[in-house]
Amino acid sequence: MxxxxxxxxxxxxxxxxxxxxxxxxxxxxxxxxxxxxxxxxxxxxxxxxxxxxxxxxxxxxxxxxxxxxxxxxxxxxxxxxxxxxxxxxxxxxxxxxxxxxxxxxxxHGIGKNPKVPRGPLAKSKSTNVSRGRKRRNEPVIKPKIALDPDKLVTIQIPPTLKKQLLDDCEFINHLGKLVKLPRSPNVKDILKNYFDYRLKKCGSMADSVEEIMKGLCRYFDKALPVMLLYKTERQQYQEACPANVFPSAIYGAEHLLRLFVKLPELLFHASIEEETLTELRAQLLDFLRFLQKNHSTFFLSTYHVAEDIEISSDKIGD
Structure with missing residues (x-):
């Protein structure tokens, strides 16, 4: 520059x-x-x-x-x-x-001495799922050990999507708003749209893309209740996702984007071969570019006011 x-x-x-x-x-x-x-x-x-x-x-x-x-x-x-x-x-x-x-x-309802709003890039704690009935899609993903940043997969989030994450944090933690559920398109729809896009662009590689999209969907369903929610979103999750409903059918791009902040940590524990990891990283970056290109279609421009919600600084996974 x-x-x-x-x-x-x-x-x-x-x-x-x-x-x-x-x-x-x-x-x-x-x-x-x-x-x-x-x-x-x-x-x-x-x-x-x-x-x-x-x-x-x-x-x-x-x-x-x-x-x-x-x-x-x-x-x-x-x-x-x-x-x-x-x-x-x-x-x-x-x-x-x-x-x-x-x-x-x-x-904006922030206290005199507010804590700095911790977005999804803040380090996650070992998490306990919201107290309540167990679900079949709840957490098998848990941080195990202190991570060496040099050994994590680098996933560069485009500037437009970084701003989206910041705005997401502001809406929820400072303005007391929530993403209105169910979302359309939902996570499954977005992953299917990307697969169709890649199939049209380069059909011969579609099989590997399909597997990666399925993997992302599984990661999302397992990770959302564990590390992708702010504290004020948990009650909404309990109501929106009964035992027979997967989060990927209810949530949309706003929460899917948070997964990419946590993916380096999750992939660290997955024991993936270096060559496969390099290919996976390239596919994930391409998917993020796809999200950025379709930002106005996939992401909400505003959230709705959540009643009876305490406005506080919070971070995902607390």
Whole structure:
């Protein structure tokens, strides 16, 4: 994204007798150093989905097309959520701007000292399923040991879908809303749509794609009650998925996307051969691109208000 630097140089070719806009400027170059408006390590406020978050500048770059760009790290969030932002989304944490932040927090029902909303990229705990009757589709998936990040399969979630995960967290944890169930298209429909898409695109490879889609569906059905739900969604799950109903027939893209955050951990325990894992990773990335391409078709633009739900910071799997 351009050349990293904390200041850029502007050439002023005008002389003392010429107007700065004159076409007859001299070739004498006077270099004026312009410092970056924010420095590496500086704390600031970042506007994200009409919320103000406290963040720290990790890198500063100047791009001739876009101007100053800043890599920011959100306090309390994993590095996976670091992003490059422009000047239009940044502001100093002045007393006035902090008042704006508090006003927005109050508007959206966030407490005076809210915990940072932990999205699905937060580390999952060893989970116990919601107390209640057992189901045949409930959890055989459990984190077993502390994981070495270097040994996990990297699944790069596209920026549009990362924002979807953030918005998903905001709707549920801060605004007290839920995904209205049942969803259409549901997870089974989406996986079938992708299979049909790949069958049309490259028919000879359809068998392996079909197996991967079936595997994703099984993973989703087993993982959803264990690690893909926020606390405020559990009652809804109990009501929406009686013993003879699989989650993949009720839930949609919003919850399916959360599975991809957990997949590196799940695949770590699956003992898959390296060659097969490489092929699987490629297929999963292609599927994510398919989700991104059909974002407006598969994902809700807003969630519905959930009555009698406590608004709190929560993370998937708690």
């Amino acid at each position: 351009g050349i990293s630097k904390t200041s850029t140089e502007v050439t002023d070719n005008s002389n003392s007798n010429s107007n700065s806009n004159s076409s007859t400027q001299t070739e004498t170059d006077n270099h004026i150093s312009i410092p970056a408006p924010y420095a590496e390590g500086e704390k600031l406020l970042v506007n994200h989905s009409n919320h103000l978050y406290i963040a720290k500048v990790r890198k500063v770059e100047y791009n001739n097309a876009e101007g100053w760009q800043f890599l920011v790290h959100y306090d309390g969030w994993k590095k996976s959520w670091d992003e490059w932002v422009g000047m239009d989304r940044l502001m100093k944490p002045t007393e006035e701007n902090m008042r704006k932040k508090r006003a927005l927090d109050e508007k």
